[in-house]
Amino acid sequence: MAILSHNSVSSVFQRYEDLIETLHISDQYTGVIDDAVEDESGGVVVKVPERKIIFTHTAPRSAKHGNMKSLEPLLRFILQLIDRVNKYKLTREGREKAIKNRQRVAQNVQKLSHQQRQEAAQVRKEERKKAEKEKLLQESDPDKTRKWEEKEHKRALKKQSRVKQKVMRVG
Numbered sequence: 001m002a003i004l005s006h007n008s009v010s011s012v013f014q015r016y017e018d019l020i021e022t023l024h025i026s027d028q029y030t031g032v033i034d035d036a037v038e039d040e041s042g043g044v045v046v047k048v049p050e051r052k053i054i055f056t057h058t059a060p061r062s063a064k065h066g067n068m069k070s071l072e073p074l075l076r077f078i079l080q081l082i083d084r085v086n087k088y089k090l091t092r093e094g095r096e097k098a099i100k101n102r103q104r105v106a107q108n109v110q111k112l113s114h115q116q117r118q119e120a121a122q123v124r125k126e127e128r129k130k131a132e133k134e135k136l137l138q139e140s141d142p143d144k145t146r147k148w149e150e151k152e153h154k155r156a157l158k159k160q161s162r163v164k165q166k167v168m169r170v171g
Contacts, residue, residue, distance in 0.1 A: 012077045024054040
């Protein structure tokens with residue numbers, strides 16, 4: 001951003017580097033990812049993006065910045081930065097690059113959530129099988145046990161044949 005590359009900005013950052021924690025400027029801020037809200041159906045509610053400047057700093061503890069009065073130039077700078085950012089307009093290339101980056105991040109988040117859902121489904125499936133096996137082992141009927149083992153054997157054979165078919169199609 002051209003605003004942040006100005007000499008006065010870098011000098012303020014250098015002067016107060018031990019007090020400045022973060023400076024986040026966004027025209028599409030939707031909140032912290034950890035604060036995602038779910039609706040009744042279990043889906044994530046998408047917040048409306050808004051323009052935000054988030055600035056965090058620590059209170060002075062050293063002799064260099066002895067009292068809160070010494071923070072006045074920093075706070076004035078932040079207020080001026082808000083005005084500068086408000087007047088700043090992205091170029092067409094910058095806007096396209098930002099859109100492309102946001103789409104890439106959204107795709108990564110979507111892939112991650114899909115992978116997490118798949119893993120959760122796999123865990124539930126394994127737990128169900130384990131519970132079924134435990135229930136069967138607790139019963140003393142050998143006929144039911146034998147039938148269940150045959151059924152599991154057929155499933156394993158079917159799964160193996162699918163894997164072989166996939167290998168033959170690829171090769």
